[in-house]
Amino acid sequence: MKKATLPLSEVYRLLEPGPVVLLTSARGGSANVMTMSWHMMVDFEPPLVACVVSNRGYTFGILRDTEECVINIPTVELAKKVVGCGNTSGREIDKFKKFRLTREAAVRVSAPLISECYANLECRVIDASMADKYNLFLLEVLKAWIDRSKKNPRTIHHCGRGVFMVAGRRIKLPSKMK
Numbered sequence: 001m002k003k004a005t006l007p008l009s010e011v012y013r014l015l016e017p018g019p020v021v022l023l024t025s026a027r028g029g030s031a032n033v034m035t036m037s038w039h040m041m042v043d044f045e046p047p048l049v050a051c052v053v054s055n056r057g058y059t060f061g062i063l064r065d066t067e068e069c070v071i072n073i074p075t076v077e078l079a080k081k082v083v084g085c086g087n088t089s090g091r092e093i094d095k096f097k098k099f100r101l102t103r104e105a106a107v108r109v110s111a112p113l114i115s116e117c118y119a120n121l122e123c124r125v126i127d128a129s130m131a132d133k134y135n136l137f138l139l140e141v142l143k144a145w146i147d148r149s150k151k152n153p154r155t156i157h158h159c160g161r162g163v164f165m166v167a168g169r170r171i172k173l174p175s176k177m178k
């Protein structure tokens with residue numbers, strides 16, 4: 001066999017889902033934003049999304065207490081800000097100010113939308129029973145927004161160690177999936 005052993009610590013780099021998103025949360029009038037790539041779809045409708053939010057970050061406590069957030073989907077133009085939001089903490093700085101991101105009021109939750117992102121998903125936590133053990137939250141999308149003028153949004157996908165893949169060419173194949 002020509003293949004080499006891959007350290008288990010590297011496995012996530014093969015299965016990393018995408019796109020990288022910006023998760024916004026809010027408490028007591030102040031809002032925060034963190035970068036997140038560990039998320040997955042769990043159901044079509046209502047849309048359910050599982051995501052991992054580390055208990056080391058500032059967002060974890062806000063999400064657990066308020067049970068609300070927004071998943072904002074950025075495109076490659078925002079890549080530097082995305083990395084910035086993933087390497088700083090809302091405990092120390094106002095990331096909206098620092099990275100010049102525009103807050104917009106959501107309809108169903110108190111966390112804000114990020115205007116610069118091409119899509120925004122207003123979510124509530126429907127299951128946090130695995131948050132203590134795995135930092136895992138199950139979210140239900142209550143309201144979804146999209147900028148339809150962006151015909152081919154070039155989302156970014158994390159490959160680990162500062163490497164990202166930019167979404168490109170699309171192909172259409174017959175499929176029974178939605």
Ligand SMILES: Cc1cc2nc3c(=O)[nH]c(=O)nc-3n(C[C@H](O)[C@H](O)[C@H](O)COP(=O)(O)O)c2cc1C
Nearest residue numbers: 034035036037038053054057058059086088089090
């Ligand atoms: C590309 C990228 C992806 C990330 N994905 C996640 C993730 O899925 N879950 C997580 O808990 N942290 C993730 N992080 C790290 C958090 O964004 C980082 O810890 C951030 O500082 C937390 O912010 P906060 O303290 O304001 O909540 C990621 C960082 C980057 C740069």
